[in-house]
Amino acid sequence: MFEKYKVILWDFDGVIMDSMPIRSNGFAAVLKNYPVDQVSQLMDFHNQNGGLSRYVKFRYFFENIRGESVTEDKVQVLSSSFSEIMLNSLINKELLIKDSIAFIEANSDKYEMHIVSGSDGIELNKICEALDLSKYFKSINGSPTPKNQLVEELIRNNSYDKGDIVLVGDSINDLDAANANGISFIGYNNQALKSDNGFYITLFGAL
Numbered sequence: 548m549f550e551k552y553k554v555i556l557w558d559f560d561g562v563i564m565d566s567m568p569i570r571s572n573g574f575a576a577v578l579k580n581y582p583v584d585q586v587s588q589l590m591d592f593h594n595q596n597g598g599l600s601r602y603v604k605f606r607y608f609f610e611n612i613r614g615e616s617v618t619e620d621k622v623q624v625l626s627s628s629f630s631e632i633m634l635n636s637l638i639n640k641e642l643l644i645k646d647s648i649a650f651i652e653a654n655s656d657k658y659e660m661h662i663v664s665g666s667d668g669i670e671l672n673k674i675c676e677a678l679d680l681s682k683y684f685k686s687i688n689g690s691p692t693p694k695n696q697l698v699e700e701l702i703r704n705n706s707y708d709k710g711d712i713v714l715v716g717d718s719i720n721d722l723d724a725a726n727a728n729g730i731s732f733i734g735y736n737n738q739a740l741k742s743d744n745g746f747y748i749t750l751f752g753a754l
Contacts, residue, residue, distance in 0.1 A: 549654075549658070549713065553707075553712075554661070554705075556660075556663045556713070557661070557684075558598060558664055558721050559664035560666060563647055563651070564643055566637055567594070574586070574593060574604070575590070585613060589608045592607055600690030600691060601667065605617070626667065633670055634670060634673060634674070646752055647735070652683065659685050661685055663698055666690065667691070668689030694724040698714065698724050712731065713725075713730065717737040722740065735747070
């Protein structure tokens with residue numbers, strides 16, 4: 548399935564690490580002083596949009612759920628609190644998805660690999676460094692830059708041929724980022740991404 552490609556772009560949450568439940572707990576902790584039903588609505592949005600950044604989700608919480616404006620300073624404060632919780636919780640090898648990690652370890656010398664994630668870029672680099680993952684990737688990229696833009700800049704800065712690239716992701720936002728940039732997409736760890744074109748992986752170990 549990967550033979551025709553030279554470059555693999557990886558989403559992080561749900562593809563390399565089983566981190567979504569912990570990130571959900573992080574949002575609940577940061578927003579603990581707000582009504583439970585409103586936080587629950589954010590959880591639904593969060594679970595449906597795994598590829599979006601926390602910055603987008605905090606803005607959505609205030610503007611769409613609470614119906615009020617929010618300053619960039621407040622979003623930054625909430626995001627910093629969220630990041631602190633994540634760094635304390637996600638530097639844990641038990642959370643790594645062994646199936647995809649085994650493929651990455653075995654094939655890092657065959658492909659140029661990059662991470663493009665909705666997670667905070669600085670936080671993500673710290674997590675990957677602490678878990679000894681950084682050596683497998685040419686770059687590790689995250690928010691606040693939107694994923695569509697991250698992919699666009701990565702292609703431009705490395706002078707890649709779009710036909711050589713595939714993005715592996717577990718959310719519709721990942722698929723959107725691939726389509727927006729004219730590159731291939733392979734779904735993983737989300738049955739809703741299965742399609743007739745066959746570009747879906749149930750287990751890397753079965754390839």
